[in-house]
Structure formats: structure tokens, C-alpha cells
Amino acid sequence: MAGLPSGQLGRYEILAPEPLPAGPRVTNPAAPLLRLLLRAFNVVLAAAALLMIGSALWMGQQYRRGDSGGGGGDAPSPAPDAAPGFGGGGVAAAAAARVASFPWFIYAVGGAGAYCFATALCGLAGVKRGRRGRLAAHIVLLAGLMLAEAGATLLLLTDNAWRARIPDDPSGRWAQAQAFVQANARGCRLAAVATLGAELAALAAACWLHAIYTAAYEAWLDDREEQTERTREMLNRAVVQTYAGGSGSSWQSRMRSKYGFDASSLEAATNAARQTAALRVDDPQ
Numbered sequence: 001m002a003g004l005p006s007g008q009l010g011r012y013e014i015l016a017p018e019p020l021p022a023g024p025r026v027t028n029p030a031a032p033l034l035r036l037l038l039r040a041f042n043v044v045l046a047a048a049a050l051l052m053i054g055s056a057l058w059m060g061q062q063y064r065r066g067d068s069g070g071g072g073g074d075a076p077s078p079a080p081d082a083a084p085g086f087g088g089g090g091v092a093a094a095a096a097a098r099v100a101s102f103p104w105f106i107y108a109v110g111g112a113g114a115y116c117f118a119t120a121l122c123g124l125a126g127v128k129r130g131r132r133g134r135l136a137a138h139i140v141l142l143a144g145l146m147l148a149e150a151g152a153t154l155l156l157l158t159d160n161a162w163r164a165r166i167p168d169d170p171s172g173r174w175a176q177a178q179a180f181v182q183a184n185a186r187g188c189r190l191a192a193v194a195t196l197g198a199e200l201a202a203l204a205a206a207c208w209l210h211a212i213y214t215a216a217y218e219a220w221l222d223d224r225e226e227q228t229e230r231t232r233e234m235l236n237r238a239v240v241q242t243y244a245g246g247s248g249s250s251w252q253s254r255m256r257s258k259y260g261f262d263a264s265s266l267e268a269a270t271n272a273a274r275q276t277a278a279l280r281v282d283d284p285q
Contacts, residue, residue: 024216026212035209038123038206056113106173112148115144122137122141143203149196157188157189
């Protein structure tokens with residue numbers, strides 16, 4: 001701003017307020033600890049998910065080779081009177097035969113591993129400050145995982161008559177899993193409760209961290225709006241002081257004495273132009 005007097009230069013310096021940070025600033029002291037806990041939990045969850053996926057691939061390969069690991073065997077052949085046709089009995093028998101020949105337990109283990117791996121990836125990506133959407137997805141996936149695990153725990157660790165309605169797995173792995181749980185019921189029960197407790201703690205930490213990020217983001221937006229409004233007011237005040245002579249009328253007296261020009265008309269025109277511009281901004285249509 002070369003060529004301006006020092007008094008006018010001071011007027012323009014106030015139009016440059018302190019710059020805001022590039023993004024929301026998290027000042028809550030609990031945020032670093034929550035990030036550490038979520039990273040540790042999701043690393044363990046990702047490792048367990050990869051182990052489940054690897055186990056499903058290995059069990060599938062063993063099943064294709066014809067080795068079911070004991071307890072399984074060839075798929076049962078349909079009864080002679082269960083020939084396919086339009087009768088209800090034939091269709092039901094054919095459907096039961098198809099279900100009995102499908103190694104559903106292997107696919108269930110693989111699908112659960114893939115779900116856990118996706119949950120862990122969302123959690124690891126969502127701990128960063130600017131990724132609240134992925135953290136929210138991690139919260140939803142983790143809640144679904146907890147519900148599914150609670151249902152599986154009730155299925156395996158309680159005596160339910162409807163458990164017998166689950167079709168047999170031709171690979172024999174479902175029978176092995178039931179036998180293992182029955183032989184180690186106490187250990188499995190403690191492991192299930194501990195896992196649910198860890199998942200519940202991780203879910204609470206993720207919800208807390210998401211609330212911290214949301215509050216920081218909203219505060220940052222408020223600061224931006226406040227800075228924009230403050231800058232607009234400073235600019236309007238500087239324009240009025242520059243073109244209307246400020247609080248005194250020395251500029252108007254100089255214009256009147258030297259050029260015979262009435263500065264009040266210029267001030268009125270400037271105010272009218274500013275009001276017109278404000279109306280256009282408020283109503284772009």
C-alpha cells in the first residue's frame with residue numbers, strides 16, 4: 001500500500017484478521033488416548049479377520065480334496081421317492097438335498113472374516129481428524145458385529161431346541177465346532193464375554209471420538225462464519241471512513257474548498273451502491 005499516509009495504512013491493516021487453521025482443531029485431551037485404543041483394537045480385529053479368512057480358505061481346500069477332517073462325509077443322496085416334480089414333497093426333498101450338500105459353515109467363517117476386516121479398515125481410517133464419515137461407518141459395522149456375535153454366543157452356549165433345525169454341514173466343520181464348544185464350555189463362555197466387553201469398549205470410544213470430531217468441526221465452521229462477518233464489517237467501515245471522511249469532515253471540507261464539490265452526494269451514492277450490492281448477495285435471483 002505504497003503512497004498512502006500512515007493513518008490510512010493503519011486502516012487497511014485491520015482488514016487482514018488472523019488466519020484460521022486449515023481444518024478443525026481438536027483440543028480435547030481425551031482424543032489421543034481414544035485414537036490409540038481404537039488403533040490397537042482394530043489391529044487385533046484385522047489380524048483375527050485375516051486368520052478367519054485363511055482358515056476358511058484352508059477348510060474349503062480340504063473339503064474339495066475330500067478330507068472333511070472327521071465327522072463329515074459325502075453328501076447324503078436324496079430318497080428314492082423324492083424325485084423332482086411339481087409335488088410339494090419332491091420340491092422340499094430336493095431343496096433339503098441341495099442345502100445338505102452346501103458347505104455353509106466354511107462360507108460363514110469366510111464371510112464373518114471379511115466383515116470383521118472391513119470393520120477394522122473403517123476403524124483404522126476413521127481415527128484421523130478429517131474422516132468422520134468412515135468413523136461413523138465403523139461404529140455401525142461394529143454394532144452389527146456385536147449383535148451377530150451375541151446371537152452366535154447364545155446359539156452355541158445355550159441349550160436351544162431350534163439349534164437342531166440347522167442343516168448339517170457336509171464338511172463336518174460345524175459338528176467339530178459344536179463338539180469343541182461343548183468340551184470347553186467355560187473357556188468359550190469367558191472368551192465370548194471378554195470379546196463382547198472389548199467390542200463394547202471400542203464402540204464407546206469410537207462414539208466419543210466421533211462426538212469430539214463433530215464438535216470441533218462445528219466450532220471451526222462457526223469461527224469461519226464469524227471471521228467472514230467481522231471482515232465484512234471492517235471493510236464496510238473502512239469504505240465509509242475513506243470515502244466519507246470518517247468521524248470528522250476534513251475530507252469533505254477540503255473537497256468543498258478546493259474543488260467546490262459537495263461530498264455528501266458521493267457519500268449517499270456510495271451507501272446506495274453498497275445497499276444494492278447487499279441486496280443482490282442476499283437475493284441472487
